[in-house]
Amino acid sequence: MKVTFKIWRQENRNTKGAIKEYKVDGLTEDMSFLEALDHLNELLVLKNEKVIAYEYDCREGICGQCGVFINGRAHGPHDNITTCQLHMRSFKDGDTIVVEPWRAASFPVLKDLIVDRSAFDRIMEQGGYITAKTGTAPEANAILIPKEVSDSAMDVAACIGCGACAATCKNASAALFASAKINHLNNLPQGHPEAHKRVQEMTYQMELEGFGSCSFTGACEVECPEGISITNIAEMYAKYTKAKLFG
Amino acid sequence: MAANKLVFRKTIIAGTGLFLCLFLIVHLSANWILLLPEETARELYNSYATTLRENLFIKSISYILYAFIVLHVIYALLITIHNRKAKPQKYVVNHFLQNSTWTSQNMGLIGTMILLFIVVHLANFWARVKLGMGEIIELDATGNLDVYKVTFSLFHNIYYVIFYTVLMIPLGLHLNHGLKSAFKTLGFYHKKGLRISAKVSLIYAVIISIGFGVIPFFVYLK
Numbered sequence: 504m505k506v507t508f509k510i511w512r513q514e515n516r517n518t519k520g521a522i523k524e525y526k527v528d529g530l531t532e533d534m535s536f537l538e539a540l541d542h543l544n545e546l547l548v549l550k551n552e553k554v555i556a557y558e559y560d561c562r563e564g565i566c567g568q569c570g571v572f573i574n575g576r577a578h579g580p581h582d583n584i585t586t587c588q589l590h591m592r593s594f595k596d597g598d599t600i601v602v603e604p605w606r607a608a609s610f611p612v613l614k615d616l617i618v619d620r621s622a623f624d625r626i627m628e629q630g631g632y633i634t635a636k637t638g639t640a641p642e643a644n645a646i647l648i649p650k651e652v653s654d655s656a657m658d659v660a661a662c663i664g665c666g667a668c669a670a671t672c673k674n675a676s677a678a679l680f681a682s683a684k685i686n687h688l689n690n691l692p693q694g695h696p697e698a699h700k701r702v703q704e705m706t707y708q709m710e711l712e713g714f715g716s717c718s719f720t721g722a723c724e725v726e727c728p729e730g731i732s733i734t735n736i737a738e739m740y741a742k743y744t745k746a747k748l749f750g
Numbered sequence: 751m752a753a754n755k756l757v758f759r760k761t762i763i764a765g766t767g768l769f770l771c772l773f774l775i776v777h778l779s780a781n782w783i784l785l786l787p788e789e790t791a792r793e794l795y796n797s798y799a800t801t802l803r804e805n806l807f808i809k810s811i812s813y814i815l816y817a818f819i820v821l822h823v824i825y826a827l828l829i830t831i832h833n834r835k836a837k838p839q840k841y842v843v844n845h846f847l848q849n850s851t852w853t854s855q856n857m858g859l860i861g862t863m864i865l866l867f868i869v870v871h872l873a874n875f876w877a878r879v880k881l882g883m884g885e886i887i888e889l890d891a892t893g894n895l896d897v898y899k900v901t902f903s904l905f906h907n908i909y910y911v912i913f914y915t916v917l918m919i920p921l922g923l924h925l926n927h928g929l930k931s932a933f934k935t936l937g938f939y940h941k942k943g944l945r946i947s948a949k950v951s952l953i954y955a956v957i958i959s960i961g962f963g964v965i966p967f968f969v970y971l972k
Contacts, residue, residue, distance in 0.1 A: 609836065715832060719934055734934070
């Protein structure tokens with residue numbers, strides 16, 4: 504299998520980047536997309552050229568490290584998967600594949616396809632946890648939680664913080680990420696005592712980081728590897744208003 | 751803690767937008783008088799226009815309406831400027847139509863087209879009837895300003911007929927996305943309810959845009 508990669512190359516956050524073209528042969532349909540990039544990097548090493556910098560860790564869709572924009576879509580042409588779950592069989596022999604880093608003012612490019620997503624970490628620092636000392640792992644059913652509640656909390660707890668939501672959003676809004684983290688804890692009894700503070704401080708940090716506002720295009724939920732629904736954003740707004748009125 | 755700019759601005763957009771949606775229902779219901787035969791329509795329409803101008807309650811509502819249109823536009827502009835700053839660099843390739851609708855991605859552009867329509871519409875009617883600009887409007891047989899005649903002559907100009915009809919397309923698109931999104935922005939998150947609100951928004955947008963869009967043609971054919 505032979506493809507042409509057009510990949511964003513950028514030395515560091517202070518330099519200007521550009522798209523560079525690479526014709527790559529010797530790929531197979533069974534390769535993952537990241538393996539195809541590994542293959543390209545091996546060819547670059549043999550030619551004594553700088554390898555392409557990109558992030559990855561688990562390569563099984565659970566760590567959220569590997570997000571890039573592939574052919575005009577976050578994480579590639581399929582809905583609700585991570586970049587590492589994308590395989591070369593999703594492309595045809597002879598295709599051109601354009602690979603770009605996440606684009607958002609709050610996600611500055613560090614090098615090539617790697618962006619700095621620590622803005623998400625700083626949002627988490629404002630309340631993506633509970634302050635109670637929990638000690639060792641308690642008995643699982645010591646606190647009774649209705650299944651409906653635990654299911655909805657788990658749906659949003661599934662967020663891996665990959666950044667595809669803000670990257671695909673035309674406004675670079677982090678509302679889906681923030682809402683997932685807020686609703687996860689605010690809907691559980693352990694998160695209740697700090698619920699009002701959490702929603703206000705995490706949304707405030709989202710604003711400080713320079714993310715845009717949500718226009719409900721719905722693009723984020725299509726690109727989210729965990730399929731987190733945008734109704735969570737509406738729920739976050741409801742919780743925010745409640746916190747302002749009664750918090 | 752101060753109000754969150756991202757949430758506050760969208761709340762203003764949603765709140766004013768919902769009020770404007772209500773106004774459009776009232777406006778359309780009244781304008782359908784124009785579809786009646788001329789002898790009935792003229793008197794009804796002119797007396798309705800006089801009521802709008804002279805009733806104190808309606809007058810007060812009209813000031814709220816002007817304020818809400820201005821607020822809707824100003825906050826949309828502020829949000830757009832902020833959003834552009836949040837996304838300074840665009841993708842070389844972006845197939846956004848595979849994950850969202852064209853309308854949802856272009857509400858600002860569509861809104862600008864509607865603003866252009868409002869400016870022309872106000873110049874055609876509001877400036878003439880309320881501010882007395884342009885040609886003097888005659889009185890009808892019952893002594894009301896003959897606003898029907900203003901409408902009748904305007905919609906016998908084919909260019910205005912086309913302008914008023916074509917601009918109802920962006921209005922419909924804007925209403926469809928705007929109405930269902932306003933519910934979400936205001937914190938309505940019941941999943942089944944949101945599916946219903948999406949259907950209601952579509953039906954509302956179709957009725958309003960086609961409802962207004964047919965009026966110039968009907969009047970033209972009279």
